[in-house]
Amino acid sequence: MRRSTAASTDYPNDDSDGEEALPAPKTKIRLFLRANNIRSSTITSSLTGQQPHTQCRVSLDPDSHASSDSTEIVYKSSSPNYTTSFPLEYEEGSQLMIYVDVYACKGSGIMSDSSPELKWIGRVNYNVQDILDGNPSQTKARSLPKGGTIYAQIEREFSGDNNLTLRLRAHSLVFTNSRLRTSLAATTTLGKPSTYFELSRPAKSSSSSWIVVYRSNSIRESTTPMWDKATIDLNSISSDEILRISVKKEEKKKCKEIGSFETTIQCLIESCQIDEHMRSSFVLQPTSTRGPRGRQSNKKTGQITVVSAYMQRRDEVLNEIRQKSQKLILDHYLSSGENNPLREISTSNSIFSDYVDAGLDIGLCVAIDFTSSNGDPQKPGTLHFIRDGMSNDYIDAIESIGSAVEKYSKSKESPVWGFGAKFPSDVSPELAVEELPVRHIFQCGEVESATGTQGIVDAYRYVFELGFHMSGPTVMLPVINAAAFRADKIHKDPSKQLKYTVLLILTDGVVNDLDSTKKFISNCRHLPLSFVVVGIGRADFTEMNEWNEQQPDLRGRFTFVEFRDLQFDPAALSKKALERLPEDVVDYFTCK
Secondary structure (H helix, E strand, C coil): CCCCCCCCCCCCCCCCCCCCCCCCCEEEEEEEEEEECCCHHHCCCCCCCCCCCEEEEEECCCCCCCCCEECCCECCCCCCECCCCEEEEEECCCCCEEEEEEEEEECHHHHCCCCCEEEEEEEEEEEHHHHHCCCCCCEEEEECCCCCEEEEEEEECCCCCEEEEEEEEEECCEEECCCCEEECCCCCCCCCCEEEEEEEEECCCCCCCEEEEEECCCECCCCCCECCCEEEEHHHCCCCCCEEEEEEEECCCCEEEEEEEEECHHHHHHHCCCCHHHCCCEEEECECCCCCCCCECCCCCEEEEEEEEEEEEHHHHHHHHHHHHHHHHHHHHHHHCCCCCCCCCCCHHHHHHHHHHCCCEEEEEEEEECEHHHCCCCCCCCCCCCCCCCCCHHHHHHHHHHHHHHCCCCCCEEEEEEECEECCCCCCCCCCHHHCCCECCEECCCCCEEEHHHHHHHHHHHHCCCCCEEECCCCCHHHHHHHHHHHHHHHCCHHHCCEEEEEEEEECCCCCCHHHHHHHHHCCCCCCEEEEEEECCCCCCHHHHHHHCCCHHHHCCEEEEEHHHCCCCHHHHHHHHCCCHHHHHHHHHHHC
C-alpha cells in the first residue's frame, strides 16, 4: 500500500530559529477490520435471506483505487471478521487518513480467478491519530449509509519473524438447533454441513473483543474433518497470549459456531509431541459470553486433535525450499545452455512461477467414462447427450480444465482415453453384445494424441460416430496405469527434468475399484503426476469427497471436484480442480 503525499501534515519547530525541524518518530502499526450488521438487502440478487459475501478495500488516497489493498472475501456473514491485516508506517503526531470501501460480492464468480462481480455498499474513513491518541480501545466505528458498522482497530506491530505451522483434525462434531441436538455418526451423509476453523487472539487494548488472524479452508460434509496445513504469521501474535480456536459450520444462509476452546501456542506444540495414539484432545464447547473472559457452557460439541504444530523462522522455511528449487532450475539452465539468469526467489508463493519461468512443461492426459450409468447418449437429459453440436457437462468440464492446463503445455498434445464401453469385434462380428469384452481403456479420436483443448473435444465427439455399447463396471486403474507409465518415462529421462503430467478423469458415479485405485495413486508420489477427478451428474460421490479430504500422505496427489457445484462458473471449476497443482509440482521437484 502506498502512502498518499497529502496524508500527513508537517509541524514546524517554533524554537528552531529557522533550522530544519527534526523528523517525527515513525511507528510500525497494523490495521484490522471487522463489521457488524451489514444488511443482506445490499445484494440485489439476494432474495432468500442469505447473509452477504463481503470484501473491504483499503486505500490511503481518497481519489485513487489503483493502489488499494483488499481483504479476503468473507462468505455468508453480516458481521464478518476479516483476517487480512494491513501494515502501515505512521509518523507520530501526523494525520494519516485511511479510506475503506465495502463491497458485496455477487454470484458464483466470487470463487473464480477472475475479478468478482462487486456491488459497492459504501465508504468510511478513519484518522489514525484519532484512533491511537486518547482512545483506550484503539478502535473506531463508522456507520455505512445503507446500514451496518465498520470497525477499524490499530495496534503497534510486534517485531517477530516466526511462523506457526498448524494442522488440526476434528472428531465427533455435534450440530445443534433450538429443538434438536444430534451427534452425527461418521457414516452418516445426510445433513452434514461443511466446516472450517478460525484462530483468534484478544485485542491488545480491549478485554471484550477478539481479532481473527486466520481462517482455514472449508471441509465438506464431514464430522471428522482434517483441515489443510496452516502457516500463520506471528507478527500479530505474541507467543504467550491466549488464543481461541473456533469451529464453524456453513449453513445455507449463514455460518454458525459449533464450539471453541482456548489455548496457547506452547500448548498446541506440546500436545503433538507425544505418541499419536496417546494424545489428548481439546474439547469444543459453545461460547455463551463473548470476549476473552467469556464463559463457556459445560456442553461438549466435539474434540480437536493437533496433528502437527511447530514454530519456524520465516527465513528458514524459505531457505529450505530455495536450496532445492534453485538447484533444479540452475541445473536446467546449465544443461540446456540457456543464458537466463537464475532469478532470486523472494517468497514461497513465487516458487511455482519460477519453475514456469525455467521452462516447466505440463502435459495433460484425459480419460472419459462411457459406462452405462451415463444413460443412452441419444436420449435428452442423459449425461452424454449432445444436441445439434451443442455442449454437455463432459465437454464443459474438458473446456474449463483443459484450457487452464494448456497454458503450461509446450506441445499441447494430449492422449484421450475412454473406459467402460464395448465395441463390436472385427474378428467375430457375430458375437452378441453381452459376449463382447468391456474395454477399460481405448483411444478416443482418430489419432493417438489430440492437439489443444478443441482437439480433446473433437476426439470425444468422434467416439459417438463409432458403433459402441456403454457397459460397466467403472474401473479406472487401466487409464491411471497408462498415465503413470508416461510419467515414469519422464521421471527416468534426465532431459525431461522440468516436465510434469496431469491426468484428468471424468466419471459419473461409483468407482468399482476404488480401494486399489487409492492405493496405486498414493504410491505414485515419486512420479511427476497429479490426478484430477471430476464427478459428472448427480451420483453419490461421498467416497470421493472423503478421499479428497484425507491428509496428503494418504490422499496422494489427488483432487476431486463435483462438476454440478460449479457448472455455471468455468473459471471457478478450473481453479478448484487445479488448486493443488502448484503445490504438487513443487513437492515433486523439491523431493526429486
